[in-house]
Amino acid sequence: MPAFEPAPYPDPLASAGRPFRSAIPHAALQTIQSGTLAYSYKGVALQKNPFDLALYSQLIWREKPATILEIGSFMGGSAIWFGDQMTAFGIPANVVSVDIAAISGVSQGGVQFLTGDANNLSLVLTPDILDRLPRPWFVVEDSNHQASTCRAVLEFFHPRLMAGEFIAVEDGIVTDLGIADEFEGGPSYAVASFLAEYPGAYQIDAGYCDYFGYNFTYNINGYLRRMANDARP
Numbered sequence: 119m120p121a122f123e124p125a126p127y128p129d130p131l132a133s134a135g136r137p138f139r140s141a142i143p144h145a146a147l148q149t150i151q152s153g154t155l156a157y158s159y160k161g162v163a164l165q166k167n168p169f170d171l172a173l174y175s176q177l178i179w180r181e182k183p184a185t186i187l188e189i190g191s192f193m194g195g196s197a198i199w200f201g202d203q204m205t206a207f208g209i210p211a212n213v214v215s216v217d218i219a220a221i222s223g224v225s226q227g228g229v230q231f232l233t234g235d236a237n238n239l240s241l242v243l244t245p246d247i248l249d250r251l252p253r254p255w256f257v258v259e260d261s262n263h264q265a266s267t268c269r270a271v272l273e274f275f276h277p278r279l280m281a282g283e284f285i286a287v288e289d290g291i292v293t294d295l296g297i298a299d300e301f302e303g304g305p306s307y308a309v310a311s312f313l314a315e316y317p318g319a320y321q322i323d324a325g326y327c328d329y330f331g332y333n334f335t336y337n338i339n340g341y342l343r344r345m346a347n348d349a350r351p
Contacts, residue, residue, distance in 0.1 A: 172330075
């Protein structure tokens with residue numbers, strides 16, 4: 119497969135008839151964004167919006183992932199939140215969080231921080247590590263929001279995800295915020311091109327995306343369920 123080369127693409131095409139936009143009113147989105155950037159958990163920056171905190175909680179309860187793989191740790195707040203959610207639902211906490219910058223001053227049982235580049239995950243998430251992670255997996259792509267990086271994460275996990283497992287792609291909302299050009303078109307560009315390349319391999323789960331309203335989430339069309347393994351090209 120040729121290397122993914124982002125091109126100007128400010129508004130991704132609809133996939134499965136779903137425009138890559140949110141129905142959150144723009145004025146409300148601005149205030150939600152301000153709160154999101156200031157939000158913390160246990161005193162550690164988390165920076166997640168209330169919709170996806172609720173949706174992730176629902177998904178963890180319903181799908182019961184045995185491993186959560188987070189790409190993009192930031193300060194570590196989301197990883198410990200994911201671990202606590204698993205524990206609250208009676209699932210042994212098992213979170214592996216990867217970031218290009220080492221995390222310090224944050225630790226919690228069942229949460230492991232690894233240092234690595236989202237563009238080269240094979241260097242940090244080696245077969246020796248992945249083969250020991252219990253299934254099902256839930257992958258959260260929350261790295262630098264650049265389209266090329268997001269696409270690299272999707273490509274890495276594509277041959278490794280099993281039918282029924284989820285990957286959530288965060289922050290496609292940059293399109294609605296009007297800053298997608300700062301991110302090579304942003305995550306929605308990556309998701310749209312990825313789904314077009316692998317038709318039938320993933321389902322946009324509207325039950326999560328539209329739980330509070332059409333794409334009332336920062337993960338615009340970004341709750342992706344891996345379909346039957348034989349759908350792989």
